[in-house]
Amino acid sequence: MNQPVLNVVVARRRDEAPGIASFELTSENGQPLPAFDAGSHVDVHLPNGLVRQYSLCNDPRETHRYLIAVLRDEAGRGGSKAVHELVREGERLQISAPRNHFALAQQAPHHLLLAGGIGVTPILCMAEQLASSGASFDMHYCTRSKERTAFVERIAQAGFAQSVQFHHDDHPGGSTFDLEQVLNGAPAGTHLYVCGPRGFMDFVLDTARAKGWPGDRLHYEFFGAPAIQSTAGGSFQVRIASSGATIDVPPECTVVQALAANGVEVITSCEQGVCGTCLTRVLSGEPDHLDSYLTDEERAANDQFLPCCSRAKSPLLVLDL
Numbered sequence: 001m002n003q004p005v006l007n008v009v010v011a012r013r014r015d016e017a018p019g020i021a022s023f024e025l026t027s028e029n030g031q032p033l034p035a036f037d038a039g040s041h042v043d044v045h046l047p048n049g050l051v052r053q054y055s056l057c058n059d060p061r062e063t064h065r066y067l068i069a070v071l072r073d074e075a076g077r078g079g080s081k082a083v084h085e086l087v088r089e090g091e092r093l094q095i096s097a098p099r100n101h102f103a104l105a106q107q108a109p110h111h112l113l114l115a116g117g118i119g120v121t122p123i124l125c126m127a128e129q130l131a132s133s134g135a136s137f138d139m140h141y142c143t144r145s146k147e148r149t150a151f152v153e154r155i156a157q158a159g160f161a162q163s164v165q166f167h168h169d170d171h172p173g174g175s176t177f178d179l180e181q182v183l184n185g186a187p188a189g190t191h192l193y194v195c196g197p198r199g200f201m202d203f204v205l206d207t208a209r210a211k212g213w214p215g216d217r218l219h220y221e222f223f224g225a226p227a228i229q230s231t232a233g234g235s236f237q238v239r240i241a242s243s244g245a246t247i248d249v250p251p252e253c254t255v256v257q258a259l260a261a262n263g264v265e266v267i268t269s270c271e272q273g274v275c276g277t278c279l280t281r282v283l284s285g286e287p288d289h290l291d292s293y294l295t296d297e298e299r300a301a302n303d304q305f306l307p308c309c310s311r312a313k314s315p316l317l318v319l320d321l
Ligand code: FES
Pocket: 267, 268, 269, 270, 271, 272, 273, 274, 275, 276, 277, 278, 279, 291, 293, 306, 307, 308, 309
């Protein structure tokens, strides 16, 4: 787990929509917070010991605060419920420095931002950054209803409001979001960014791929990973290239856990194959990729894997550790 490095205070908590609250975090000592780019997230160490990742959704030019927004997910793993129930104004928290696995492509001629529900958090930050740099972009924001849409007021008052289209499922006749039309209308060379519920992201990415959009113009960030079942057998071994030590990984253990039990620390964050923090080079052997982070091309190369969740198809993996 990444060590917390920043001590912050919850300066403001605000209800943004039913089940969605935003939290403004300021530094405990009054110093400016580390700079960040759109798409960044922080690890938040919650009062009950859980650690969760949340995207920063304020303007990246701001250094006096970080803003996160959290949807209470009753079916989740408990992090969002803990945030809603335990984190009040004045609460002191520890967070990591911002990290970015969902960055804007600087040279893109146009950016297409697609947000589903609470996936608006990194997307809104991207809109702020693109607008402030004068870059060309469109944003589509899909939610179940207007009432359940966070940040409506903020977007309406933003200088880029005319670049944002809202789509609600409860619109008469269904959602107004016509993805095919949006993709067909995108200028040549457009980069697409999507964040939201898994079904929404799969729909967007599958449709774009089917229409021939290349992988390097599709950018996405999953919030949580569905469990992917390993197709390989249970146990295998990993070898540490630097020391030659060979470590058994039993079926009930992740590679990260097996390594830690033998004194080899791999830094982790999400521990579910979403964030990329534990990315490790594989020198030989065939990984069984069970993550939601690598692209199909990266998986096919078999030269890196996410040991917090992925396993091995071959009896031995040699790791560049
Ligand atoms: S810790 Fe996030 S992908 Fe492994």
